[in-house]
Amino acid sequence: MPATDSSLKTSVGTLSLNNPFLLSSGPTTASGRQIRHAFRLGWAGAVTKTIVPDTMGIDDVSPRFAAWKGQDAGLLGFENIELLSKQKLSYWAGEIAAIKKEYPDRVLIASIMASPDPTEWQNLATAVQNAGADAVELNVSCPHGMPEQGIGAALGQHAGLVRELTHAVRGVVGIPLIVKLTPNVTDIVPVARAAVDGGADILSAINTIQCLMGIDLNTLEPLPSVAGCSTYGGYSGPAVKPIGLRMISEIARELSVPLMGIGGVSRWQDAAEYIAVGASAVQVCTEVMWSGAGIIRDMTRGLSGYLAEKHFADVGALRGHALPGIGTHAALSRTDVSLAIIDFPERCISCGRCVTACRDGGYDAVSLEEQHVVIDKNRCNGCGLCSLLCPEGVIVMQARVHGQGK
Ligand SMILES: Cc1cc2nc3c(=O)[nH]c(=O)nc-3n(C[C@H](O)[C@H](O)[C@H](O)COP(=O)(O)O)c2cc1C
Missing domain, CATH: 3.20.20.70 (Aldolase class I)
Structure with missing residues (x-):
């Protein structure tokens, strides 16, 4: 030991x-x-x-x-x-x-x-x-x-x-x-x-x-x-x-x-x-x-x-x-909101899972442009789905500037 x-x-x-x-x-x-x-x-x-x-x-x-x-x-x-x-x-x-x-x-x-x-x-x-x-x-x-x-x-x-x-x-x-x-x-x-x-x-x-x-x-x-x-x-x-x-x-x-x-x-x-x-x-x-x-x-x-x-x-x-x-849902912050960002673009394999998921289970904020994943910041609601299912860890959730929540 x-x-x-x-x-x-x-x-x-x-x-x-x-x-x-x-x-x-x-x-x-x-x-x-x-x-x-x-x-x-x-x-x-x-x-x-x-x-x-x-x-x-x-x-x-x-x-x-x-x-x-x-x-x-x-x-x-x-x-x-x-x-x-x-x-x-x-x-x-x-x-x-x-x-x-x-x-x-x-x-x-x-x-x-x-x-x-x-x-x-x-x-x-x-x-x-x-x-x-x-x-x-x-x-x-x-x-x-x-x-x-x-x-x-x-x-x-x-x-x-x-x-x-x-x-x-x-x-x-x-x-x-x-x-x-x-x-x-x-x-x-x-x-x-x-x-x-x-x-x-x-x-x-x-x-x-x-x-x-x-x-x-x-x-x-x-x-x-x-x-x-x-x-x-x-x-x-x-x-x-x-x-x-x-x-x-x-x-x-x-x-x-x-x-x-x-x-x-x-x-x-x-x-x-x-x-x-x-x-x-x-x-x-x-x-x-x-x-x-x-x-x-x-x-x-x-x-x-x-x-x-x-x-x-x-x-x-x-x-x-x-x-x-750990507390109540009501006590959770509504101002410190996260946003999906592309952290490692070079790892993207263009599988499109994030695009499909955000289209059908999210806010239609993710697209593939010339085989590269792109996130529309104005549409992203910060739910985190795309970062969870990305198989290569390309997308991460990043805190928005404090107080700039939707
Ligand atoms: C095959 C099997 C037999 C078990 N037998 C007992 C038992 O005799 N008494 C008991 O208190 N818990 C028993 N348990 C429950 C475990 O002690 C434990 O509470 C439960 O499996 C959750 O822990 P785990 O996910 O690490 O297995 C048994 C669990 C398994 C899988």
Whole structure:
């Protein structure tokens, strides 16, 4: 790891982390073997696959994943209809104790879920605390399978139920209590507030977003197709990051509770963005499934280099930096208007995409004259569409002279 890595040290509530990267609950933390592998590679912490009472049968289907891929086969969005841990509580108690002994400087969080009966949650929480878990995370946010049983996101969509459950678990454990929130709500803040009122020390968000990945147009089967049928699943990966960022920033603007950002963290830049909107650390699932736990090397190297380049002493100095810039639409400036300009004319390949887009989706301000793109300043409304779709970066948005807005 680079020498500057002390800048990556961070804390989330009372949890101290060597860097802000944790594996989130999922297939990459389904066994002690995988968690040890991730710790060897440098992950600062891990949240176990959600542990359930032994009496709750976990019967997975196959296939249980579907992917939305870009033209280069890179992952854009991921759907899963996977259930929870198939390992017994005794397995996890043994592994938590052993892993904490082998990696005392890493943070091991036990994710739990049980029936709506709070006593079952209390029993699980007590068991993982006794095993030596650093914290317990309440999964009130899984959007598939479990809501049909009145738990998972079905529970996490009701502020009152979240408050009661959190309060019940708070009553039996002394280790930090994390509540993992569902994005499948109209407003996440009341649920976040209820968790804090119930005694949560830390909030993590987001769990997956309920979705239907697609339809196989040959067979007309919904995807992922399990013998021809499917169900609504959980959406994750790069496509969900904007929603995760919104929700973390919304909570950070309203409540002063330590936050872990989750959803679409694939590169160090994503983590930096979550931290800039108020997260103290991030959790990662899909990208590790897709690219392996070794991505931690680029994540830590990239983030540490960024902090140094931008003169942030550490992760804490970056935290929340972007929040003052997020507000209401009405508060946005109407006088500081941007204008599209041709910044690198020599790069223009005369593809005409900007012309078509501005003609049909904009203000008819862009034209090609003798194979060169030209922007009519008087027609340009500053929307930014042409600069976004230009494949060569020829067009950029430049601030107009202050006060000369349309
Ligand atoms: C296949 C799969 C299984 C998951 N299982 C769990 C789980 O058991 N418990 C849980 O709290 N979250 C679970 N999650 C949700 C992730 O922890 C995470 O909140 C979500 O995927 C968004 O992060 P990502 O975009 O980095 O994957 C699962 C996600 C995936 C993709």
